[in-house]
Amino acid sequence: xxxxxxxIALGRDARAxxxxxxxxxxxxxxxxxxxxxVRLREHAPQVLAANAADLAAATRHHDRLMLxxxxxxxxxxxxxxxxxxxxxVGAELARWKRPNGLDxxxxxxxxxxxxxxxxxxxxxxxDAAAICVRSGNAVILRPGSDCFxxxxxxxxxxxxxxxxxxxxxxxxxxxxxxxxxxxxALLEGLGGNLDLxxxxxxxxxVERVQAEARVPVLGHLEGVCHTYVHEAxxxxxxxxxxxxxxxxxxxxxxxxxxxLIDRAxxxxxxxxxxxxxxxxxxxxxxxxxxxxxxxxxxxxxGTEYLAPVLSIRxxxxxxxxxxxxxxxxTGHTEAIITEDADVAESFLGQVDSAIVxxxxxxxxxxxxxxxxxxxxxxxxxxxxxxxxxGPDQLTSFKYVVRGSGQTRS
Amino acid sequence: xxxxxxxIALGRDARAxxxxxxxxxxxxxxxxxxxxxVRLREHAPQVLAANAADLAAATRHHDRLMLxxxxxxxxxxxxxxxxxxxxxVGAELARWKRPNGLDxxxxxxxxxxxxxxxxxxxxxxxDAAAICVRSGNAVILRPGSDCFxxxxxxxxxxxxxxxxxxxxxxxxxxxxxxxxxxxxALLEGLGGNLDLxxxxxxxxxVERVQAEARVPVLGHLEGVCHTYVHEAxxxxxxxxxxxxxxxxxxxxxxxxxxxLIDRAxxxxxxxxxxxxxxxxxxxxxxxxxxxxxxxxxxxxxGTEYLAPVLSIRxxxxxxxxxxxxxxxxTGHTEAIITEDADVAESFLGQVDSAIVxxxxxxxxxxxxxxxxxxxxxxxxxxxxxxxxxGPDQLTSFKYVVRGSGQTRS
Numbered sequence: 001x002x003x004x005x006x007x008i009a010l011g012r013d014a015r016a017x018x019x020x021x022x023x024x025x026x027x028x029x030x031x032x033x034x035x036x037x038v039r040l041r042e043h044a045p046q047v048l049a050a051n052a053a054d055l056a057a058a059t060r061h062h063d064r065l066m067l068x069x070x071x072x073x074x075x076x077x078x079x080x081x082x083x084x085x086x087x088x089v090g091a092e093l094a095r096w097k098r099p100n101g102l103d104x105x106x107x108x109x110x111x112x113x114x115x116x117x118x119x120x121x122x123x124x125x126x127d128a129a130a131i132c133v134r135s136g137n138a139v140i141l142r143p144g145s146d147c148f149x150x151x152x153x154x155x156x157x158x159x160x161x162x163x164x165x166x167x168x169x170x171x172x173x174x175x176x177x178x179x180x181x182x183x184x185a186l187l188e189g190l191g192g193n194l195d196l197x198x199x200x201x202x203x204x205x206v207e208r209v210q211a212e213a214r215v216p217v218l219g220h221l222e223g224v225c226h227t228y229v230h231e232a233x234x235x236x237x238x239x240x241x242x243x244x245x246x247x248x249x250x251x252x253x254x255x256x257x258x259x260l261i262d263r264a265x266x267x268x269x270x271x272x273x274x275x276x277x278x279x280x281x282x283x284x285x286x287x288x289x290x291x292x293x294x295x296x297x298x299x300x301x302g303t304e305y306l307a308p309v310l311s312i313r314x315x316x317x318x319x320x321x322x323x324x325x326x327x328x329x330t331g332h333t334e335a336i337i338t339e340d341a342d343v344a345e346s347f348l349g350q351v352d353s354a355i356v357x358x359x360x361x362x363x364x365x366x367x368x369x370x371x372x373x374x375x376x377x378x379x380x381x382x383x384x385x386x387x388x389x390g391p392d393q394l395t396s397f398k399y400v401v402r403g404s405g406q407t408r409s
Numbered sequence: 410x411x412x413x414x415x416x417i418a419l420g421r422d423a424r425a426x427x428x429x430x431x432x433x434x435x436x437x438x439x440x441x442x443x444x445x446x447v448r449l450r451e452h453a454p455q456v457l458a459a460n461a462a463d464l465a466a467a468t469r470h471h472d473r474l475m476l477x478x479x480x481x482x483x484x485x486x487x488x489x490x491x492x493x494x495x496x497x498v499g500a501e502l503a504r505w506k507r508p509n510g511l512d513x514x515x516x517x518x519x520x521x522x523x524x525x526x527x528x529x530x531x532x533x534x535x536d537a538a539a540i541c542v543r544s545g546n547a548v549i550l551r552p553g554s555d556c557f558x559x560x561x562x563x564x565x566x567x568x569x570x571x572x573x574x575x576x577x578x579x580x581x582x583x584x585x586x587x588x589x590x591x592x593x594a595l596l597e598g599l600g601g602n603l604d605l606x607x608x609x610x611x612x613x614x615v616e617r618v619q620a621e622a623r624v625p626v627l628g629h630l631e632g633v634c635h636t637y638v639h640e641a642x643x644x645x646x647x648x649x650x651x652x653x654x655x656x657x658x659x660x661x662x663x664x665x666x667x668x669l670i671d672r673a674x675x676x677x678x679x680x681x682x683x684x685x686x687x688x689x690x691x692x693x694x695x696x697x698x699x700x701x702x703x704x705x706x707x708x709x710x711g712t713e714y715l716a717p718v719l720s721i722r723x724x725x726x727x728x729x730x731x732x733x734x735x736x737x738x739t740g741h742t743e744a745i746i747t748e749d750a751d752v753a754e755s756f757l758g759q760v761d762s763a764i765v766x767x768x769x770x771x772x773x774x775x776x777x778x779x780x781x782x783x784x785x786x787x788x789x790x791x792x793x794x795x796x797x798x799g800p801d802q803l804t805s806f807k808y809v810v811r812g813s814g815q816t817r818s
Contacts, residue, residue, distance in 0.1 A: 023759065090758070098780060102769060109761060111791050195791060216625060216792045237814040244816035348809050349499070350432065352518060360511060360812030369817065370808070371507060382520050382604060382805035383625045384793040396791035399779070400757050403769030405646040407653035408778065 003181055010140060010173055011190025014113040017171030018138035022110050026087030028165060033083035033130050036161030037076045040126065043157035044072060050153035051122065058146050061120040065147055075126045075154075078374065082130035085373040088392045089136040103402040108395040110136030112195035115186045116376070117209060119201035120146035125154045128198075129172045131376050133162075135394040138171045140194070142186060144201070145178040189215040198389075200377045218385055220377040222304040223253035223332035225362045228321040228347070229272070230338035231264035237359060238268055238337045243275035244361040245335065251306045253378060254333050254355075254365030258301060259312045260321040266290050266314065276310065283312035301328040318347050325351055331380050333357070333365040354380060354387040412590055419549060419582055420599025423522040426580030427547035431519050435496030437574060442492035442539050445570030446485045449535065452566035453481060459562035460531065467555050470529040474556055484535045484563075487783065491539035494782040497801045498545040512811040517804040519545030521604035524595045525785070526618060528610035529555035533785075534563045537607075538581045540785050542571075544803040547580045549603070551595060553610065554587040598624040607798075609786045627794055629786040631713040632662035632741035634771045637730040637756070638681070639747035640673035646768060647677055647746045652684035653770040654744065660715050662787060663742050663764075663774030667710060667720045669730040675699050675723065685719065692721035710737040727756050734760055740789050742766070742774040763789060763796040 001009070021029065040047070051067040058065055067075075088108045095105040114137050116128045125141055132139035143151035152174060159169040175182045186197060187209060198218045199209035206219050227245045229238045245256035261269060266286065273281060273291040281293035282300050293312070300311040301324070315321045318336070325334050335357040336347040344358040355365050365388070367375025372390030379385045385393035410418070430438065449456070460476040467474055476484075497517045504514040523546050525537040534550055541548035552560035561583060568578040584591045595606060596618060607627045608618035615628050636654045638647045654665035670678060675695065682690060682700040690702035691709050702721070709720040710733070724730045727745070734743050744766040745756040753767040764774050774797070776784025781799030788794045794802035 022761070096780065098778070102773065102778075104779060109791070211623070214620070216790075234814070240816055241814065248817055344811075348811075352431065353807065355808045355810060357810040358812060360810055360815040361817050363817040364511065364810065364815070366817075369507070369511075370513060371505065381625075382518070386805055387808050396795055398762065399764045399796050401764060401766040401769055401773065402753075402757075403767060405643070405650065406769040406773070407649055408657055408770050408772040408775075 003177065003179055004185055006176070007182060007185035008191050010175070011113065011193030013170035014138040014140050014173055014190075015193045017168050017173070018110065018113050020168050021133065021136045021138060021171050022089070024167060026089065028167065029087055029133055029136065030083045032162050032165035032167050033079055033133055035164040036126070036130065036158045037079035037083065039157040039161040039164065040076050040079065040154065043153060047072065047150060047153040047157070050149040054147055054149045058120070061146055065120045065122065065150070067122055067150065071123070075123050078123070079126055079130050082134050082374045082391070085134055085391060087134065088395050093397055100406050101404060102406055105400045106397050107400055108392070109398050111394060111396050113138045113140065113193055114394065115140045115142065115194050115197040117142045117183060117186065117197065117199045117201070117205065119144040119205060122147045122150040122154060124200060125151040126158065127374065128376055129158050131374050131391050131394060133171065135391040137394055139173070140186065141172070141174045142183060143174070148178050184212070187213045187215070198376060216384070218377070218379050218389060219381050220253070221330050221380040223255070223365070223378070224258065224302060224304050224328060224330045225254055225256050225333045225365070226258045226260055226321075226325050226329060227256045227335045227337065227362060228260040228315075228318070229262065229265050229268060230318060230336060230340065230343055231262040232340040232343065233265055233268065233337040234339055235268045235271055238265075239271045239275040241335065241337055241359065241361050242272050245363055246276060246279055246310050247308060248361070248363045250308050252363065254362050255306065256335070256362045257303065257305055257311065258328070259310055260315050260324055261287065261312065263314050263316055278308060280309045281312060282309065284314055286314040287312040304330075318343050322347060322351050325353070329353060332378065333362045335360060335362050354378065412586065412588060413594055415585070416591060416594035417600050419584070420522065420602030422579035423547040423549050423582055423599075424602045426577050426582070427519065427521050429577050430542060430545045430547060430580050431498070433545075433576060435498065437576065438496055438542055438545065439492045441571050441574035441576050442488055442542055444573040445535070445539065445567045446488035446492065448566040448570040448573065449485050449488065449563065452562060456481065456559060456562040456566070459558040463556055463558045467529070470555055474529045474531065474559070476531055476559065480532070484532050487532070488535055488539050491543050491783045491800070494543055494800060496543065497804050502806055509815055510813060511815055514809045515806050516809055517801070518807050520803060520805050522547045522549065522602055523803065524549045524551065524603050524606040526551045526592060526595065526606065526608045526610070526614065528553040528614060531556045531559040531563060533609060534560040534583075535567065536783065537785055538567050540783050540800050540803060542580065544800040546803055549582050549584065549595065551584045551592060557587050593621070596622045596624070607785060625793070627786070627788050627798060628790050629662070630739050630789040632664070632774070632787070633667065633711060633713050633737060633739045634663060634665050634742045634774070635667045635669055635730075635734050635738060636665045636744045636746065636771060637669040637724075637727070638671065638674050638677060639727060639745060639749065639752055640671040641749040641752065642674055642677065642746040643748055644677045644680055647674075648680045648684040650744070650746055650768065650770050651681050654772055655685060655688055655719050656717060657770070657772045659717050661772065663771050664715065665719070665744070665771045666712065666714055667722060667737070669722050669724050669733055670696065672723050672725055687717060689718045690721060691718065693723055695723040696721040713739075727752050731756060731760050734762070738762060741787065742771045744769060744771050763787065
């Protein structure tokens, strides 16, 4: 069988798996995810051995790739957490009655078959499988070659868990090769048996998927996130929030990359810089006149550093801050720090990013922090889902109309 | 300027128009749609003259294309209806508080710039413009060549209405040529200035758009809709509903094309056939043994007749009916006729179409009948929107998070 034929067969099997998942009930989907956790723990030796092999072969990303027993345990626990989440399938989103007596309900349904294309993060294998099963969707996993052995070992355990719960292993499949042509086949849509592709990884992966996919894409582009300190900010909150937004973890997509600060708020800058100790600052001339720092260049405004580096720009008011964000931001997450409720609401209303915050850290951009229980990524597009993508966001809906013999005039 | 450059400029202008619409408030968007209706009525002579020219040049679709004064008035009235609809932008879809005190709201936002590609239906020009303005989106209209002059005349009036209300005409633009290369430019995404394409027309148009688009598509594929008469159906309801579902208007996508009937319900078939007088029946051998009719062939089960023709298939139970629908249906609209609530709920739960009805006509598949006030089409995909697409369905959302100094641990 050629790779192309193999991939088409994978899609056909996934469609059958999706049908089985859709027809299962919430209890069976929960049982399957719990069984996946049990089997994963049983397979710890195999998974860790595979990870050692991946690590030995890898030339980069060792930290992202490495599983120790604590990280392994966190993956298994995350499965149990998803098993305990409310099942979204069949949930009523709205219900209303028409003057002619028709009773119309909008209820959640699974999407179908989801393709997950990701890079060297072994936890995504289990997270994506659990979130897809929770939402009634089959998934085809395509891990990066760096974590291929680890992902295969994890997948073997998950497949057994599905079968333990009476569901077909075809509901969670893994592409059996690191051949990049397999990605091409996924992007072509597997002969109509792939409903959605989710790329999770670096900018070049996401851009390739968005450019080439013949199926809908739930993309997660980079996060060039901003924190804006308004002149009416509380100085202590500003320092604490900016430091947290930048430094809590510098490698997450919700980390702030640019500080925008009102000219009138520049007296707060020394305390903010003090809270940012250890962070490289690159600012415009006005900021650098207050706190010595490197000069920022045009390229800085559009850069996702994912490192302890912060660019700083002085603005005259919230409108200029919003204009800067519209021009250089990626529509991910932005915050305003102010005690002026009117200005805060104007900023929240006018800035068109997936997440806008008032007096809180941009690092809250996370499905867990939103109460979604789990997330598969943060979508930066505006279609279907936007922001953290959890089980609810991986559903579609249908209209259920209950009548008593109505005909249309 | 080459056509390609012209189209890119159109996209850039549309982005500016979208920004203006997004920043406008609900009252201004309502005023703009009302002003569009006023200007349209003023332009009645020009629009009807353009329509006469289109009709004279057209070799087909004269009925769909033709505007008389009643149809013209219906278009203007539809604008006023949309002006009176609630404005979706900024509406709170959900709001909850986290244990750390963060107050999270999900609020509707416009999508941005929408491309509308349609065939010979002059009313779509005004309907699409009004629904897009209502939802804060700019629109680029690309009418079929058959109704090009009519659509240009209508568009000229709408653009004046926008300006009357202080909004830029770039919020509603029309592709200034019938050159098919313009469609290609739209499908390429106008250099990042097109967020969504909505094709509305025949199967070949929709399929071309879905195959070639580099931007998300809200597709409306054909409706091969089914009505299933269960053995526990009320015979009078069955006859009335089947006749209405097939014959009320045969050319709409929600018209039933196939009747599925339980073997045990075949005694109801003569009365159903009587109610369907004037309709050509094509059935399987069991149906034809009860009521004389033409034989149905395999191709009939997948055909959207859009004509007074009905295919009839005998099934043993609701599961076989659901299996037939899964195999031959297009995921549009299906109905079950029964007095057995358990069977009805099983059917409603298991059939995965955009709209499923119990004891009601499939011809209710319509945004107006759902209470949406207006619709731009009926989406048959599962991403973003499904079923009738009104102003609410043309929005995205963002998360607005209000804090009091929270940082993430």
